[in-house]
Amino acid sequence: MRVLAHARGSITKTVIQKGQNQFNPIIIGFLCTWCSYAGADQAGVSRREYPPNILPIRVMCSGRISPHHILKAFQMGADGVLVAGCHLGECHYIRGNYMTAKRIPVVKELLSFMGLSPQRLGLTWVSASEGDRFAAVVREFTEQIRELGPSPLRGVS
Amino acid sequence: MARVGVFVCWCGSNIAGTVDIETVLEAARRIAEVVHVEDNKYTCSESGQQSIKKAIKEHDLDRVVVASCSPLMHEVTFRRCIESAGLNPYLLEMANLREHCSWVHRNRGEATDKAIKLIGMAVAKVRRLEPLIPIRMPVEKRALVLGGGIAGIQAALDISKAGYLVTLVERLPTIGGHMAQLDKTFPTLDCSACILTPKMGEVLHDENIELLTYSEVEEVRGWVGNFEVQIRKKARSVDMVKCTGCGECIEKCPLKLPSEWDLGLGLRKAIYRPFPQAVPGVPVIDREQCFVFTKGKEKCRACERACPADAIDFEQEDEVIKRRFGAIVVATGFSLFDEKAYGEYGGGQYKDVISALQFERMVNAAGPTGGHIIKPSNGREPRNVVFVQCVGSRDRAKGIPYCSKICCMYTAKQALLLKEHLPESQAYIFCIDIRAGGKNYEEFVNRVQSEYGAIYIRGRVSRIYERGDKLIVKGTDTLAGIPVEVEADLVVLATAIASQSDSPQLARILRIPYDEHGFFSEAHPKLRPVESVTRGIFLAGACQSPKDIPDSVATAGAAAVRVCELFASDELALEPAIALVDAERCSGCLNCLEVCPFEAIREERVDSRRVASVSESICQGCGTCAAVCRSEAITMKGFTSPQLYSQIAAPFEEILKELEVEMPSC
Ligand code: FES
Numbered sequence: 069m070r071v072l073a074h075a076r077g078s079i080t081k082t083v084i085q086k087g088q089n090q091f092n093p094i095i096i097g098f099l100c101t102w103c104s105y106a107g108a109d110q111a112g113v114s115r116r117e118y119p120p121n122i123l124p125i126r127v128m129c130s131g132r133i134s135p136h137h138i139l140k141a142f143q144m145g146a147d148g149v150l151v152a153g154c155h156l157g158e159c160h161y162i163r164g165n166y167m168t169a170k171r172i173p174v175v176k177e178l179l180s181f182m183g184l185s186p187q188r189l190g191l192t193w194v195s196a197s198e199g200d201r202f203a204a205v206v207r208e209f210t211e212q213i214r215e216l217g218p219s220p221l222r223g224v225s
Numbered sequence: 226m227a228r229v230g231v232f233v234c235w236c237g238s239n240i241a242g243t244v245d246i247e248t249v250l251e252a253a254r255r256i257a258e259v260v261h262v263e264d265n266k267y268t269c270s271e272s273g274q275q276s277i278k279k280a281i282k283e284h285d286l287d288r289v290v291v292a293s294c295s296p297l298m299h300e301v302t303f304r305r306c307i308e309s310a311g312l313n314p315y316l317l318e319m320a321n322l323r324e325h326c327s328w329v330h331r332n333r334g335e336a337t338d339k340a341i342k343l344i345g346m347a348v349a350k351v352r353r354l355e356p357l358i359p360i361r362m363p364v365e366k367r368a369l370v371l372g373g374g375i376a377g378i379q380a381a382l383d384i385s386k387a388g389y390l391v392t393l394v395e396r397l398p399t400i401g402g403h404m405a406q407l408d409k410t411f412p413t414l415d416c417s418a419c420i421l422t423p424k425m426g427e428v429l430h431d432e433n434i435e436l437l438t439y440s441e442v443e444e445v446r447g448w449v450g451n452f453e454v455q456i457r458k459k460a461r462s463v464d465m466v467k468c469t470g471c472g473e474c475i476e477k478c479p480l481k482l483p484s485e486w487d488l489g490l491g492l493r494k495a496i497y498r499p500f501p502q503a504v505p506g507v508p509v510i511d512r513e514q515c516f517v518f519t520k521g522k523e524k525c526r527a528c529e530r531a532c533p534a535d536a537i538d539f540e541q542e543d544e545v546i547k548r549r550f551g552a553i554v555v556a557t558g559f560s561l562f563d564e565k566a567y568g569e570y571g572g573g574q575y576k577d578v579i580s581a582l583q584f585e586r587m588v589n590a591a592g593p594t595g596g597h598i599i600k601p602s603n604g605r606e607p608r609n610v611v612f613v614q615c616v617g618s619r620d621r622a623k624g625i626p627y628c629s630k631i632c633c634m635y636t637a638k639q640a641l642l643l644k645e646h647l648p649e650s651q652a653y654i655f656c657i658d659i660r661a662g663g664k665n666y667e668e669f670v671n672r673v674q675s676e677y678g679a680i681y682i683r684g685r686v687s688r689i690y691e692r693g694d695k696l697i698v699k700g701t702d703t704l705a706g707i708p709v710e711v712e713a714d715l716v717v718l719a720t721a722i723a724s725q726s727d728s729p730q731l732a733r734i735l736r737i738p739y740d741e742h743g744f745f746s747e748a749h750p751k752l753r754p755v756e757s758v759t760r761g762i763f764l765a766g767a768c769q770s771p772k773d774i775p776d777s778v779a780t781a782g783a784a785a786v787r788v789c790e791l792f793a794s795d796e797l798a799l800e801p802a803i804a805l806v807d808a809e810r811c812s813g814c815l816n817c818l819e820v821c822p823f824e825a826i827r828e829e830r831v832d833s834r835r836v837a838s839v840s841e842s843i844c845q846g847c848g849t850c851a852a853v854c855r856s857e858a859i860t861m862k863g864f865t866s867p868q869l870y871s872q873i874a875a876p877f878e879e880i881l882k883e884l885e886v887e888m889p890s891c
Contacts, residue, residue: 094876094877096873096876101297102738102758103738105295105297106297106738106758108324108325109295109297109298109321109324109325111324111329112295112323112324112325112328112329113324113328115328115329116329117329117330117331118329118330119330120326120329120330120332120335120336120338120339123339123342123343123346123876124321124325125346125869125872125873126296127848127864127869128802128846128847128848128861128864129847129848129849131820131847131848131849131852132847132848132849132851132852132861132864133852134851134852134853134854134866136857136866137866137869137870137873140869140870140873140874141873144873144874144877144881145877145880145881146873146877157733158732158733158738159822160736160759160847161736161822161823161845161847161849162736162822162823163822164822164847164848164849167820167849167852167853171852195738196738196746196758197738197739197740197741197746198741203329222880
């Protein structure tokens with residue numbers, strides 16, 4: 069992964085798209101199918117609006133998400149990555165999300181080591197009935213990423 | 226090169242109203258390896274599916290992306306569809322343009338842009354999907370029914386009648402549930418016991434049904450078709466085989482305690498049956514109260530001396546029973562909102578302010594007062610009785626925004642019963658409005674008003690306080706717009722239906738979701754109302770939401786049919802999306818073995834090398850093992866790393882192309 073200082077210029081070109089002057093981050097969301105993905109569906113069913121920046125990827129359990137996947141997203145230029153699973157104690161696979169809970173802080177460390185703000189990586193728990201919560205979490209996380217600005221890796225790969 | 230077909234759904238105006246379909250189609254056509262793109266008003270409809278099948282044949286498609294609603298909704302539909310056109314059903318990917326896009330974004334441009342990205346990601350994944358073949362497993366044809374109320378009883382009987390074995394577990398010493406506490410049922414005024422007790426007896430004598438009362442489920446392992454369940458049968462201190470149910474022991478017990486069954490209005494002994502028609506009729510000793518357990522082994526033992534069958538067994542221990550079940554029906558029912566939360570109504574503070582269930586016990590001829598309606602404070606007959614509806618229900622401040630569904634009806638019924646028992650009495654009913662949706666319900670409420678003279682006052686009660694031996698009920702008549710005050714002898718609170726307080730714990734044991742109020746969640750509110758999302762676990766009765774008796778019975782029957790459907794075949798097709806270890810790549814660190822929640826991973830030797838190996842029948846496909854595998858030797862079928870990587874990369878491809886930066890390889 070090459071981090072190029074002059075990448076900034078090109079970012080401004082793509083990220084701040086045609087006439088829009090608000091930075092529109094790209095956020096990859098990893099959602100476990102049983103709770104968080106279903107919670108996101110619930111947000112849809114109850115028409116809870118949130119910013120369109122999150123691009124969800126469905127996995128069976130949040131425990132499936134390895135550091136590899138998260139780093140891959142950042143490598144590609146994601147401005148933020150949100151991992152969402154069932155509440156602790158409610159993982160459909162008993163304790164997959166405990167692994168996630170342990171893993172994410174480690175990946176955050178790794179991000180700061182690489183010079184990326186650990187705040188670009190989010191971890192949250194959303195149950196299948198918490199459509200409201202899903203929308204609120206996404207709203208908040210998107211705002212957080214917007215404040216952080218474009219990823220220094222955007223367009224660098 | 227794959228040959229991908231992309232099918233974009235309008236979902237009427239659900240998607241097309243927010244997402245510009247033309248632009249999406251245009252963009253989809255430009256994606257590599259996409260050879261066919263079309264749109265459809267309703268892709269899930271018969272004609273929509275036909276057109277997918279046709280396109281597969283005509284364009285020789287080998288993979289399909291359906292861009293429509295959530296895969297949780299229609300993945301199965303479309304898998305079947307492409308399978309019938311000759312493709313492997315797992316070569317399908319869905320882009321969720323509805324729940325995750327058109328329903329949550331308003332800006333047309335933004336939603337369209339996101340829809341294009343979602344489709345790009347789905348195509349990226351579908352290109353790398355591999356055909357999968359379901360794993361076949363034998364089914365244990367025995368069902369577990371949790372809860373012995375009317376729902377559990379009905380489900381157990383229905384499953385048994387279809388010829389399958391059932392174990393019915395109830396935590397109280399008797400089955401019957403809340404229905405056994407009621408006097409009459411609305412709107413037909415059937416005597417509750419008369420229609421329930423025959424069913425209870427049927428359960429007891431049914432050879433296919435194993436009845437475990439005073440028992441609780443402690444642990445559930447395994448999966449649909451093969452749940453391994455551990456049940457604790459608490460010590461009854463009475464030998465169930467020897468006991469004849471004569472009741473001599475109860476007579477002789479010197480201890481008198483408030484009866485839970487009668488909600489404190491009556492007394493029971495330390496050895497007791499909750500009510501005379503209890504099933505089984507074997508009494509139980511309350512070890513927290515009985516002198517033998519509280520004061521010492523030599524104390525009392527009156528019941529033991531009285532028992533002609535020598536059935537009393539103070540030494541009896543809890544029994545831990547382990548069984549395998551193919552399916553589970555959860556019918557654990559409800560509890561009631563505690564009226565003490567309404568200090569302003571004096572709940573729990575004034576003796577003559579009682580809950581509706583207490584009133585129910587009181588009018589019941591087999592209840593603590595022998596069917597006499599009295600003021601608990603002095604035993605006299607009340608004249609003015611005020612019923613307060615929606616105590617807890619529809620009150621956000623008390624945490625219950627929902628309607629409890631049955632209170633309007635039972636309040637009307639209780640007002641009727643009051644008049645029948647005490648013709649001189651007068652019922653006043655405070656309500657927000659009357660919800661009487663149901664067969665003959667509205668007519669019933671009208672009769673209670675016109676023939677039985679119940680006075681309905683629309684408005685909430687603000688305060689109840691004592692004046693002398695009367696209770697003053699203050700409220701507002703919101704129709705007349707005036708404050709009202711009723712001098713009452715007895716106040717009955719229609720407390721909200723709440724979930725069982727320990728339902729979250731049970732949900733965890735069963736691994737099923739529940740909502741913010743503790744009710745178990747159904748897989749789909751309209752189309753799969755009695756299934757939980759966990760395959761093989763079904764819901765019946767009020768554990769899912771407040772229900773009246775007919776609804777409880779209906780859902781129990783529906784759940785039973787679902788169970789029978791599972792049991793009708795000898796084998797079950799299980800999800801093939803499970804983990805697979807590449808022994809060549811495996812470094813033998815066995816990190817995976819430690820994180821697997823199911824102990825599905827074993828150590829194995831291949832050419833004297835230590836490697837991990839996954840057992841097909843145990844693996845549930847969470848993928849936790851794959852995530853800890855540093856050498857990426859574990860393939861999580863259907864969610865492989867290459868598949869996820871291309872999905873992750875897809876939305877950036879355009880940007881990188883524009884910047885003329887080379888795509889990194891996966
Ligand atoms: S299934 Fe949701 S976190 Fe494991």
